[in-house]
Amino acid sequence: MIYQILAIISLILVTNFPSPAAKVVTAIILLALSLKLFKQNHISLKKIGKVNGLLIFYLLLLSIASFRNSDPKIEMTSIAVINVLYLLFFVFFAALAIYYISRETSDTKKFILNFIIIPYFILALVNFLLYFLNINPTVQVLAEDERGMAVMFSYLGISVRRVIFPLASGLNEYTSYMGGVFCFTIWYFLTYKKGKFFMIIAGAAMLFSLLFVDSRAALIYPILFCGLVYLLYKFKINFPLKYLALLVVVGPLLFGYLLPLIAADSGISSALSRHSNDIATGNTRFTIWKIALKQFESFEPIHIIGWGQTGHFASGASLRWGYLFEGWKNANMKSPHSTVFSILFDEGYIGLLVYIALLYQSFKKTTAIWQSKPITAGACIVFLLYNILAGFSESLGGFYLINYTYLFTMVVIVINVEYEYIDKRQIIMVTTTYGDE
Numbered sequence: 001m002i003y004q005i006l007a008i009i010s011l012i013l014v015t016n017f018p019s020p021a022a023k024v025v026t027a028i029i030l031l032a033l034s035l036k037l038f039k040q041n042h043i044s045l046k047k048i049g050k051v052n053g054l055l056i057f058y059l060l061l062l063s064i065a066s067f068r069n070s071d072p073k074i075e076m077t078s079i080a081v082i083n084v085l086y087l088l089f090f091v092f093f094a095a096l097a098i099y100y101i102s103r104e105t106s107d108t109k110k111f112i113l114n115f116i117i118i119p120y121f122i123l124a125l126v127n128f129l130l131y132f133l134n135i136n137p138t139v140q141v142l143a144e145d146e147r148g149m150a151v152m153f154s155y156l157g158i159s160v161r162r163v164i165f166p167l168a169s170g171l172n173e174y175t176s177y178m179g180g181v182f183c184f185t186i187w188y189f190l191t192y193k194k195g196k197f198f199m200i201i202a203g204a205a206m207l208f209s210l211l212f213v214d215s216r217a218a219l220i221y222p223i224l225f226c227g228l229v230y231l232l233y234k235f236k237i238n239f240p241l242k243y244l245a246l247l248v249v250v251g252p253l254l255f256g257y258l259l260p261l262i263a264a265d266s267g268i269s270s271a272l273s274r275h276s277n278d279i280a281t282g283n284t285r286f287t288i289w290k291i292a293l294k295q296f297e298s299f300e301p302i303h304i305i306g307w308g309q310t311g312h313f314a315s316g317a318s319l320r321w322g323y324l325f326e327g328w329k330n331a332n333m334k335s336p337h338s339t340v341f342s343i344l345f346d347e348g349y350i351g352l353l354v355y356i357a358l359l360y361q362s363f364k365k366t367t368a369i370w371q372s373k374p375i376t377a378g379a380c381i382v383f384l385l386y387n388i389l390a391g392f393s394e395s396l397g398g399f400y401l402i403n404y405t406y407l408f409t410m411v412v413i414v415i416n417v418e419y420e421y422i423d424k425r426q427i428i429m430v431t432t433t434y435g436d437e
Contacts (some may be wrong), residue, residue: 001114004096007033008119010259011089012403013126016169017137023081030088037095048094051420054361057410058354059090065346066399068308071333082399086406093410097417108376108418109192116410117202120181123167123403124205127174130166131212137166150214163212171213172337177404179218179390181436182206184383186226191233191375197351217390225385229378238289241367241381245359247388248340249352285337285393288321292341304348309398311345312336337402339391355397362412365419369435376418383411 007029014022037043049056063086066079093115100111130136150160168174185203189196197214232239295317296303307314313333324330336342343351362384370377387408390396396404 004033004092005114005118007092008115009122011085012119012123012406013167015402015406016167020081023085027085030085030092034088034092034095037092037099040093041099043095043098045091047098048091051416052094052413054354054358055409055416056090056361058351058358059086059409061347061351061354062398062405065306065309065311065351069311070314073330082402085397086402089406089415094413095418097413098421101414101417102421106412106421108373109188109379110194112376112379112414113188113195113221116407116414117181117184117188119314120177120407121202121205124178124209127167127209128205129163131163135166144365148214150212152211152214152216152219160212161232162214165209165213172215173401173404174392175210175213175215175218176390176396176401177407178206178213179215179222180386180404180407181218182210182218182382183222183386184228184379186222186380187229187375187379190226190230191378195416217393221386221389222382225382225389229382229385231376233378238367238370242360242364244363244385244388247358248356248391251388251392279379284324287324288336289338290315291320292336292338292345296344302348303344305350306344306346306348306356309346309400311436312342315345317345335395337393338397339394342395342400343397351397362415365415367413368416369422372422373418380411380415 007026010022010029014026063083066083069079084308097111100106101108121247148162150158150162153160162171164171165174185199185206189199189203192199207219222392231237292312295315310333312318312335317336318334320334321336322334325331325334336345337372339355340352343355348356353412362382366377366380366384369380387396395401396408399405
């Protein structure tokens with residue numbers, strides 16, 4: 001098991017590390033471990049495809065879009081490396097999940113702990129170490145004096161500028177997946193009887209990561225959703241979760257309506273704002289979204305399949321909002337800061353429909369899992385809710401935030417495999433309880 005955990009740690013560590021050799025070594029490790037799983041446990045590509053059909057189709061759309069990349073600075077070799085690594089990772093993790101979760105004595109809660117929480121916890125620790133040692137192996141996308149102050153730290157009496165960690169490609173890139181893992185640590189602390197002390201340590205690592213970067217949404221959403229789902233868990237309330245997938249489209253409209261109302265409360269607005277009008281304008285996101293929406297007002301055939309990765313640049317839309325990112329590297333390439341618009345630009349209406357269908361399927365499966373394994377299901381539900389709301393204001397679809405896409409893929413694979421084998425295990429273990437309560 002230790003080798004598989006190390007393989008995942010290696011993968012997420014080298015994502016933003018400028019070393020081709022490290023990526024090649026990681027690819028070889030993933031391939032070797034995958035072949036071992038296939039050989040020793042009779043796992044086949046056919047079985048992986050059967051369990052993860054819709055997810056594979058979605059990832060295939062992302063892969064095709066990545067080869068249709070419009071960024072002139074990204075070479076085809078780099079795109080190929082990303083896709084090969086992702087393919088090897090997907091096969092490895094899917095095989096790993098089938099091997100562990102399909103067994104009669106499986107403990108999916110422990111699987112999530114070992115293969116999702118621990119690797120990202122190690123990444124957080126490595127980033128803190130490199131930061132305090134002032135070692136920066138990656139190119140910083142924004143000069144320190146351009147980052148602004150960390151608002152949330154200021155309430156603790158600490159004056160520090162927002163931090164771009166050494167192994168992160170940007171501010172929002174890092175907080176997207178740290179916030180996602182923060183969901184798991186809070187949920188497990190509330191519900192999982194084992195490893196409370198470790199959850200406190202891991203949760204603290206995620207918490208301080210978010211505080212240093214000063215990400216408000218990635219900090220608030222996990223706490224909010226863990227609290228809501230915990231009430232469902234505690235009082236054994238069933239809820240038709242599958243329809244929450246529609247929030248992907250409806251949610252941004254509500255988001256745009258609610259933010260100005262929140263901004264009207266001077267107390268809340270001043271507590272969360274980095275500068276005047278920050279909350280009311282969604283940190284200038286409303287301006288970006290208006291420009292993006294204008295691109296889709298009149299139908300064009302390209303809207304069906306999108307422009308490919310960085311479609312916002314190929315369409316010319318990001319050139320019109322680039323001025324908002326003065327001081328940033330590649331200002332004219334900045335994403336629309338919305339998962340919906342990002343998918344529309346890159347994979348078109350087809351990509352958006354498949355993404356919504358994937359979330360619908362995932363919520364539907366977690367509802368079924370909830371009946372017998374509420375802690376496992378609850379952890380996945382909290383993450384899916386976080387994924388949707390964080391996606392209102394961040395581009396979480398595609399390979400832009402690759403470590404987040406790894407995390408999203410891992411969670412969906414866990415849901416798919418758990419759903420596939422839960423009935424089969426119950427047939428084998430008729431009188432055995434899962435120990436989830």
